[in-house]
Amino acid sequence: MKRKFRIFRYQPDKDKKPYYKEYEIEIEDGWTVLDALNHIHWYVDGTLAYRRACRSEICGSCAMRINGKNRLACKTQIKTLGSGTIKIEPLPGLPIIKDMVVDMDPFFRNLEKVKPYFIKYSPLPEEEQLQTPEERDLINEAAMCILCGACTTSCPSFWANPDYLGPAALLKAYRFIFDSRDEGGKERLEIINDRNGLWRCHAIFNCTEACPKNINITHYIKKLQNLAVNNQF
Amino acid sequence: MLKPKWFYPSYRKDVGEWAWILHRLGGLALMLYLLLHIFVTNRLAAGPEAFNSTMKALSTPTFKFLEWGLWGVILFHAFNGIRLVLIDFAGASKYQKTLFWIAFALFLALWIPAAWKFFL
Known part of the structure; x- marks a missing residue:
């Protein structure tokens, strides 16, 4: 054909x-x-x-x-x-x-800003750290991200302002903030609770539509927004 | 390297982006209406004749039509606003498309029949 x-x-x-x-x-x-x-x-x-x-x-x-x-x-x-x-x-x-x-540099620069790695201040345990199925469920979908950039580059907020962290970086922040083993939640929340962070998401849902892993990214950004608001007041 | 654009009109729009565009444009229209509204109300200060002549100018068919349009903008902005509040605070992201169509149906149901009130 x-x-x-x-x-x-x-x-x-x-x-x-x-x-x-x-x-x-x-x-x-x-x-x-x-x-x-x-x-x-x-x-x-x-x-x-x-x-x-x-x-x-x-x-x-x-x-x-x-x-x-x-x-x-x-x-x-x-x-x-x-x-x-x-x-x-x-x-x-x-x-x-x-x-x-x-050029994917702007994308990965934004990702770097949210500290996309485990942060641990307490002494490292001798054995692997287990999670309960409930704890794992919280981050299961968000951890599926393959960093292809389809979401961030589909977002009109990101087109208009490349300083906006974008859905991929915010999803990564969610993945660590809601991880029961991570201890850097507070500092990450401070970074993303910014005019170029969480609050530039206008629920357009292009990221969710574009995600090849079918992750409902907007849902997780909204959860982070709720967390930021509840922490503040 | 080619610089990126600030907007891509040809990007495939799904329900969410249409809702956002209509919500934004509607918001702007409502703001312009409020300015006009303040101006019109302010004509009261110039005395009854001035106010009456302004009101007369505003009762032409064109303005009747615009008024009906305004009612539509208010309805869409209000119902989609409720959808956004549910998405923001009630974790309704998963149902955003259904919510949009409900909001859109409510908007049409209250807007189209209202034409009868405006034009007859």
Whole structure:
């Protein structure tokens, strides 16, 4: 079956402006968008640049905008995209280096701000620290994040203000603040309880829609907002 | 490197983003209405004739239509506002889409039939 792809192109060494290029290729049943990109890259146009690694939705490298919405190319079955031309663009809100390759630095800088690691002040226990199933349930979904950036770059608040921590960083903050083994909750809450933190979330739900791991990110940001308010007054 | 844009109108909008856009635009419209409202009320200070002539200017069909529109904006902003309060304080994020459609249905149910009150 033949399918048309309309792909965002920008090569900084020769293009002054980005443009869209159409490719029509023969696809096989069961192909994902990543399979199609690989086919184009290997057999049609070797200059096409995009990130990929695991091709099994766990590394988060191939997040891009497919038919207007952020998704993982390796998770998106071409079959699910209707019958029209498939439009592929880089993630919005980040500087574009080349074609689908964006500069993820602003994203990871924001992540770093929330201290995305375990903080422990009391002496380290000799054995592993167990959690009850109830304690684990609190962070189970939030810990599924693969840091692909689909959520943060789908957020209009982040587009307008790249200093906004964004859904991914806030979700990471939630994951540690609500972890029964972590002791850095207070300092993290102080960092995110900021005009460029929690309070720039306007419940637009683009992050939740975009998340390839189906995490209800807005729900967790709201839980953090509630925690911040209850701590303050 | 290509600089990012501050808004991407072509990003696929789901219920949540539409609700946000309508809520924001509605909020702006309500603010403009309040300014107009203060101006109109202030005409009272200029005496009964001035006020009556202003009121007459405001009873043209165009303003009737705008008034009906205003009623719509108020309704949507109010019902979606309740949806947002539930999301913020009652942990209703999981039901945001259902809540939006309930708010939208209430808005239509009170807005469309109200045209009869405004125009007849």
